[in-house]
Amino acid sequence: MVFSGESILEALRRINTNQARIIFVVEDNGALIGAVSDGDVRRWITDTAELDLNRPIDWVMNRQFVALPVTTKPAVIAEHFDHKRDILPLTDAAGRFVALARRSAEGFQLGERLIREDGPAFVIAEVGNNHNGDLALAKRLVDLAQEAGADCVKFQMRDLGSLYSNQGRNAEAGYGLGSQYTLDLLNRFQLRNAQLLEVFEHCRARGILPLCTPWDLASLRVLEGDGLPGYKIASADLTNHELLDAAAATGKPLILSTGMSTEADINSAVALLRRLGAPFALLHCNSTYPAPYKDVNLSYLPRLKQLAGTLVGYSGHERGIAIPVAAVALGARIIEKHFTVDRGMEGNDHKVSLLPEEFAEMVRQIRAVEEAMGQSGARALSQGELINRENLAKSLVITQALPKGATIRRELIAIKSPGQGLQPNRIEELVGRLAQRDFQPGDLFFESDLSQASARPSRYRFSRPYGIPVRYHDYQRLTEGLELDFVEFHLS
Template sequence: MIWADSTTVSQRVRVIAEAGVNHNGSLDLALRLVDAAAEAGADAVKFQTFKASAIVSRFASKASYQKETTGTNESQLEMVRKLELPLQDHHALLTHCKQRSIEFLSTPFDRQSARFLICELGLERIKLASGEITNAPLLLAVAQLGKPVILSTGMSTLAEVENALGVLAFGYLGSLAPPDGAVFRDAFVSSAGQSMLAERVSLLHCTTEYPAPFEQVNLRTMDTLAVAFSLPVGLSDHTLGIAVPIAAVARGACIIEKHFTLDKTMPGPDHRASLEPAELAAMVSGIRQVEAALGSPVKRPSQAELSNRSVARKSLVALRPVQRGEVFSDGNLGCKRPGQGLSPFMFWDTLGRAAVRDFDEDEPIEY
């Protein structure tokens, strides 16, 4: 099953601490990242699984932010080769995650890596990166393995998201028809396909830039995704700081993914736009506070408020000494704390009435 149902108010928000490639190829550093994520209170720590030569051609250039963080002397392929996490290291990380009671997740970037994560490591769900939303062969291979998918949607249009969901639906249904656009569309619109997607897919809104400018985050897009596809929606956040993911939870995000590192000054493409451990812990704490604060949509006094009502509200009182039989008017009738007597809503009903007894100044009115 997927992690969260976006229609359930009390559902716990799941926090994915994105270690990504911030291990710099070191198992020791990767294990320390697991520790930091667990100590920060994250629900899962996520890495990336790939064979560089299978996903990057020798002609691929670096992204602008990668050139800024790692220079221009090496190609993207050369950079990515140094960030591979050997398959044997995955076993060690999985074991360590179990010891630290945090879920191990990873993003596969090729079909062989997806099969390794699900068939050998036994992962219960797969996270797919924004760059793979048009990689139909990978989407299909992952869906055919039957596990739930968390799909990031950075750089995409609604139509591209729908196309990707069509591939996933087709794969989940186990159809024997030859794959093509028409059968993907049929799978997406079918009741069985929609049921499979609802059971197994979550979407993450994302702005694929490192760091992402605040004015280009467009958190309202989460609402659009939720309405368009009736699926749980969260945020994969690349902004600096922790304000945006906390705000996303207030807007209904059920999953938050955020890059983190042990040290932002480390060499590598993603460290600079990542949180350090103390910031990650602060983000998790803020998310927990916001999800607790969301509470119920019913407007009624909370338990914590009840004892304060009589203190904060007012009652009808005599503004000066009033003798028995004297008529109440604007000059001798007013509203003051505490709210233990007649409600100020009775003010106009009381005007013109004769006092039933003597009242001292500030004494609550009765009749």
């Protein structure tokens, strides 16, 4: 939002940064008085004689906007969305601008990629700390992930001094063995912040999106300074509402894993993010390394989507590629898998990671599944099926001569291949009808034999040349009586 009286230039800056193409204008007391889209600004620029971007935004704003009470039920809000409107301001009883409603089914923008329900899955190569503290290896993993077809390469950033109660020193005996092992690895294998930012720049140079998981507020501030387009929140922080609040305040899309979380934890996080107006997606996840297949529970994906009311995905720690491919078939629009060059390297994640050639095969399988999913609704025959239906299926044929006007009796009809005529399930529709034409033995019955009058060629007229596709054996019959400019023969 911007305040009444702020400059048009400032409003344009807000529009550039919020990626929503619209801002809302409020008075000092928060009362909503106008809306400004990038289209409103363009129209003002082309219509005005004196172009002064320091004029108040009030000169440009649209006062005829749609706003709804913040108490409006989601189903009612959804009815107000259309092809031009995917964001609605919500106001309190005093008319103050207090919340935004977004059409979440449309997904969200992450860099140059729009992630949405009807688009391809967004595939993340999770490097994490699999670079083992080697900057050159980190950049090589970026290159390999890009070559393997990943949409994104993700890393992790921790400020050990603020994240751990002992300021990140190697854990003493008071810590559990797992914590001691993890802290030892982090102290030895973390890249410095400046090195990670260098890796992000390498991602951009290679044309692949960089993402990072901030494990603490200090890391989030560093990443925000680098201008990352969004953030991944680890399963361990789904209940860390302080971090969620800070990440949501950036206005950028959030991808959150749900491993180690109860349904109550998930509902609590969703309620917070909804209240903050954050664009987000939830990833189903089992935080075991490696996760046994029996514990993955992919059937939870539809339930998670119901809870989230937005995009869902899958973050996998199991071995192999079968599970993420299956997750896409169940509606996952984001896939995250760990990525390494050597599963024998030291560290927790290497053994559950995919090698570059395995990751590439996973991407190929995901794209094949997406292509095979097709569309819901009534079943339609493909071109190949239409051809094979004609070649392999059966038709209704007449077994003896029958003059026009005579009754078609059941004993005159046989079922034979090929399937160029009426299908056998239409036989009862034929019985008892009067023949619309003369029949010879072996003639096929067609759809026109079920109507009162047979179809006849018409003399069409067009303002441009027109013709029809034909075959060598039927072009003379098909073109008889027609004034065609051309016929098209298909060769095979």
